[in-house]
Amino acid sequence: MTSHVYHPREIEQQAQDYWDEEQSFKMSESSEGEKFYCLSMFPYPSGRLHMGHVRNYTIGDVISRYQRMQGKNVLQPMGWDAFGMPAENAAMKNNVPPARWTRENIDYMRTQLKQLGFAYDWQRELATCDPDYYRWEQWLFIQLYKKDLVYKKTAAVNWCPNDMTVLANEQVIDGCCWRCDTAVERKEIPQWFMKITAYADELLTELDNLPDWPEKVRTMQRNWIGRSKGIEVVFGIEGQDTGLKVFTTRPDTLMGVSYVAVAPEHALATEVARDNADIAAFIKECEHAGTSEASIEALEKRGLDLGLKAIHPISGEQVPVYVANFVLIGYGEGAVMAVPAHDQRDWEFAQKYQIPIRVVITPEGYDGDVDALVSDAAHVDKGVLVNSAEFTGLNFRQAFDAIAAYLEKNDRGRVRVNYRLRDWGVSRQRYWGAPIPMINCPDCGVVPVPEDQLPVVLPEEVVIDGEGSPIKKMPAFYQTTCPECGHDAQRETDTFDTFMESSWYYARYASYDQGESMLDQRADYWLPVDQYVGGIEHAILHLLYARFFHKLMRDAGLITSNEPFSRLLTQGMVLKDGSKMSKSRGNTVDPQELVGKYGADTVRLFTMFAAPPEQSLEWNGNAVEGASRFLKRFWKLVTDNDHLDLLAAWKGPGNVPAVDWQNADADCRKWRHEVHCLLQQSNRDFAKYQFNTVVSAGMKLLNLLYDVASARHSGTVGNTYDALLAEGIDILIRMLAPIVPHICHALWGLGGVGGALLDANWPQADPQALLRDNIEIVVQVNGKLRGKINIAAGAEQQQIEDAALGDDNVQRFIKGRQVRKIIVVPNKLVNIVVS
RNA sequence: GCCGGGGUGGCGGAACUGGUAGACGCGCCGGAUUCAAAAUCCGGUUCUGGCAACAGAGUGCGAGUUCGAUUCUCGCUCCCGGCACCA
Numbered sequence: 011m012t013s014h015v016y017h018p019r020e021i022e023q024q025a026q027d028y029w030d031e032e033q034s035f036k037m038s039e040s041s042e043g044e045k046f047y048c049l050s051m052f053p054y055p056s057g058r059l060h061m062g063h064v065r066n067y068t069i070g071d072v073i074s075r076y077q078r079m080q081g082k083n084v085l086q087p088m089g090w091d092a093f094g095m096p097a098e099n100a101a102m103k104n105n106v107p108p109a110r111w112t113r114e115n116i117d118y119m120r121t122q123l124k125q126l127g128f129a130y131d132w133q134r135e136l137a138t139c140d141p142d143y144y145r146w147e148q149w150l151f152i153q154l155y156k157k158d159l160v161y162k163k164t165a166a167v168n169w170c171p172n173d174m175t176v177l178a179n180e181q182v183i184d185g186c187c188w189r190c191d192t193a194v195e196r197k198e199i200p201q202w203f204m205k206i207t208a209y210a211d212e213l214l215t216e217l218d219n220l221p222d223w224p225e226k227v228r229t230m231q232r233n234w235i236g237r238s239k240g241i242e243v244v245f246g247i248e249g250q251d252t253g254l255k256v257f258t259t260r261p262d263t264l265m266g267v268s269y270v271a272v273a274p275e276h277a278l279a280t281e282v283a284r285d286n287a288d289i290a291a292f293i294k295e296c297e298h299a300g301t302s303e304a305s306i307e308a309l310e311k312r313g314l315d316l317g318l319k320a321i322h323p324i325s326g327e328q329v330p331v332y333v334a335n336f337v338l339i340g341y342g343e344g345a346v347m348a349v350p351a352h353d354q355r356d357w358e359f360a361q362k363y364q365i366p367i368r369v370v371i372t373p374e375g376y377d378g379d380v381d382a383l384v385s386d387a388a389h390v391d392k393g394v395l396v397n398s399a400e401f402t403g404l405n406f407r408q409a410f411d412a413i414a415a416y417l418e419k420n421d422r423g424r425v426r427v428n429y430r431l432r433d434w435g436v437s438r439q440r441y442w443g444a445p446i447p448m449i450n451c452p453d454c455g456v457v458p459v460p461e462d463q464l465p466v467v468l469p470e471e472v473v474i475d476g477e478g479s480p481i482k483k484m485p486a487f488y489q490t491t492c493p494e495c496g497h498d499a500q501r502e503t504d505t506f507d508t509f510m511e512s513s514w515y516y517a518r519y520a521s522y523d524q525g526e527s528m529l530d531q532r533a534d535y536w537l538p539v540d541q542y543v544g545g546i547e548h549a550i551l552h553l554l555y556a557r558f559f560h561k562l563m564r565d566a567g568l569i570t571s572n573e574p575f576s577r578l579l580t581q582g583m584v585l586k587d588g589s590k591m592s593k594s595r596g597n598t599v600d601p602q603e604l605v606g607k608y609g610a611d612t613v614r615l616f617t618m619f620a621a622p623p624e625q626s627l628e629w630n631g632n633a634v635e636g637a638s639r640f641l642k643r644f645w646k647l648v649t650d651n652d653h654l655d656l657l658a659a660w661k662g663p664g665n666v667p668a669v670d671w672q673n674a675d676a677d678c679r680k681w682r683h684e685v686h687c688l689l690q691q692s693n694r695d696f697a698k699y700q701f702n703t704v705v706s707a708g709m710k711l712l713n714l715l716y717d718v719a720s721a722r723h724s725g726t727v728g729n730t731y732d733a734l735l736a737e738g739i740d741i742l743i744r745m746l747a748p749i750v751p752h753i754c755h756a757l758w759g760l761g762g763v764g765g766a767l768l769d770a771n772w773p774q775a776d777p778q779a780l781l782r783d784n785i786e787i788v789v790q791v792n793g794k795l796r797g798k799i800n801i802a803a804g805a806e807q808q809q810i811e812d813a814a815l816g817d818d819n820v821q822r823f824i825k826g827r828q829v830r831k832i833i834v835v836p837n838k839l840v841n842i843v844v845s
Numbered sequence: 846g847c848c849g850g851g852g853u854g855g856c857g858g859a860a861c862u863g864g865u866a867g868a869c870g871c872g873c874c875g876g877a878u879u880c881a882a883a884a885u886c887c888g889g890u891u892c893u894g895g896c897a898a899c900a901g902a903g904u905g906c907g908a909g910u911u912c913g914a915u916u917c918u919c920g921c922u923c924c925c926g927g928c929a930c931c932a
Binding site: 051053054056091094095096167168176177178179180181182226227229230233234236301302303304306307308309311336340355431432434435437438439440507508509512545546547548549550551552554582583585588589590619620621622624625626627628629630632633634635636637639640642691694702703705706707708709710713786788789790792793794795798819830831832833835838839841842843 | 846847848849850851856857858859861864865868869870871872885898899911912913914924925926927928929930931932
């Protein structure tokens, strides 16, 4: 005898044991069926799963299970983004090595993932801190070094002079160190860079070949890459031989330049600062903003006249040179020409420092006072050149070409494409990361570690003291011999940015056990990832770096596809009380407690129901109760009375349902119509991955089946009700299987249905059941709802109009007025326009 | 500051290609059951007026296009994400 009470713990354990024993999710390459690679962004092993993880992984799991029921060969792997700063912080706090802390977290979080019933192929699990993983990243880096795609140069870091350590941007709070509150300094040190700019054009144009990425992500990436065509202009500097290069996209405004400005780190500024205390102090002050662009750009725009004179490349006129805190050293040439009349920021700066504002662009046909154009703000629109010597009268296009030609002829500039995108700095002065496989030899310079000496293994038994990376003080690690000359040499002690590991893990899952190479031919079977799921916060950096890596691996001959992720779903944040759930805010909800109290299916159901995947999800404890209530009702309906027998009779092995629906009574036909409408809607929403309305359809279907069941038990109805109830239950179980797999697995088994639910066919609506004899049509008068009419499905336009005009309430609103127009929207609405 | 996204009842959200605003769920109110409570079941629930039928208002604010706008256009406002060393 079956229990009518839902016991999630028992049935979830049984379902998970079944999947384990059957190795249901262990996948291999197969020529049968289309492959479908579904991937969720792997977690940083911070200790415990949070609701954001649960949401991310439930979405991925629902998609995986759904695609599998569509007959595809679905791979869904999982792993750990195991390197990173939090492990070092935890190490300091708890006096435990980062490696141990990380591995313990992984073990705990793996258990949590298993409890949630995610359909992962665990044999492919990887952790990026494993030398068998990062050795291939080191290997690729060396190949890229040989191809001149990586290089070393100096770049700024945040430096805490008290702790004698480099700080991440996150660790700089209001220009000060987060631990000791000392004012942070900017420090230039040599670092490794990867030439992502060499791929800027492809990264940009290939975005057009990603139609299944959200448009917003593609737009953000386009803007981030920031391709612009402009002119590199050289201003002379009075009394100096070398000129000052600036880049502008508005050469048409060149004759309106009234000053130029350089970044605080620019060589010109540094030089002047040497014997000018004010300038030096200003530059020093700018350093306290740290290195992040947000903090620099949010500053009040300030500057100082360097006392130098720049020589205009066309007029020969002298204009002042400022050092300004809003000029970014990393963009363009680290220097800008300023045209206050036609750029808002320059305009504000000029107002503040009483610099002349010279109008050189006016709207076409403008004959008013030119200065009036810029009295309140800059005039930034393109137009016609004025006061521009020989260029006067030209439009933007003409001026661009003419000025470019003039500058090129006089060797004062050239047309150039500029990118906002900068090369990727991958050096980190931290311990818990993959060692950069390079050796510094006093004689030979930089020498890569020979391939047969890889991996360069990170020592794991270390003490973290907060003053720099322990391997920098560990001769056993850094002392080595030069592979070229054999003399004493030192290893690089910086480690890779952890974005390196997360840029190629998706590919390694395909070749997870390959010990001889980074990837093998299996990667080309599984790649590209068909569906990638992760947080919108990764829209730019991670996704751009992974795209870049994919192209690097392609050009290294490892794979043949051009892009890593065919389709992308960016899930929204999990919020509580309006802000992101986070430890620091203290507003977290522990999914573990919820799973313990309600079971995994309830947590999965709530997560899918509360909001569509792409939107932020507001946490609501009461709504979890609602999800649990639904599952109890679902269990009860299916196990109640003789319902399991009905399901067995309908669906059991060898049974072929043959029902004469045409001769069922009107209520039965109406109900069946609704069942199939709900199924149709659910299928449409499933295909769109809009799971909240799928759940809603499931809830409606359950409510409806309760009505059917009670009509059936009243005893006065025909046996088509038995069939309808069984059909409805069958549909509901299969429809909800991807979302709440445990309860569906259990009910499917109890119903004596042969075969695993995992591989059951997806239910399809019966076209016959979707047809209706009568249709309700809404009647509006002047766009306002005034009545509803019921009319035969194939009614003529005239019949519909007559019926609409004949409605009593409609009559009240058209009486004594003239009907000017009647708009009929087939099967939906009539709008009577009266005057 | 720059780039991107969002704003609908008391709450989460729904509304297919511009066509009934508020599906589904939560909460709340009323009822059944119970000695009582929990659980469960039934009914109601945008606001205002009305016993009701119904009417008026209503999708952040202000304009516009349209027979008709949550949906399209423009301006504003508030909130969220990213800004290259958090992951």
